Amino acid sequence: MAFPTAVNDQITDSVTQANVKVLGDAPAMAMGAIFQSLAHSTGILYENATSAQQQLSISSQAATNQGVIQLYSIDTMAGAVSTAKVGQSDLPNTLLALLSSLKAVQPGF
Numbered sequence: 001m002a003f004p005t006a007v008n009d010q011i012t013d014s015v016t017q018a019n020v021k022v023l024g025d026a027p028a029m030a031m032g033a034i035f036q037s038l039a040h041s042t043g044i045l046y047e048n049a050t051s052a053q054q055q056l057s058i059s060s061q062a063a064t065n066q067g068v069i070q071l072y073s074i075d076t077m078a079g080a081v082s083t084a085k086v087g088q089s090d091l092p093n094t095l096l097a098l099l100s101s102l103k104a105v106q107p108g109f
Helices: 009-072 076-088 091-105
Strands: none
Touching: 076 091
16 A cells, blocks of 8 residues: 555555556566567468469469470471481381391291
């Protein structure tokens, strides 16, 4: 109880109790602020992870697109000319003769 004053004792007790309550609530309020800060930081962490995944997905799609473009831009005439040269050469006949001789040596081949 406070020192005797001209103010009513009930008023001084009420103010003292209010001050003690504020001091008693301070640790809980501090922990609440810490938990709020932690929740906010975790939310930002997940937002950044999602953004990084989206950027990686966009990069991989762009790389795949570039690869497909390069595949489609290969000169098809070069392939046709090579096939024609192999068809006109003596290579198919040589391979057929080699296969026939292998079958003669090993009948199960």
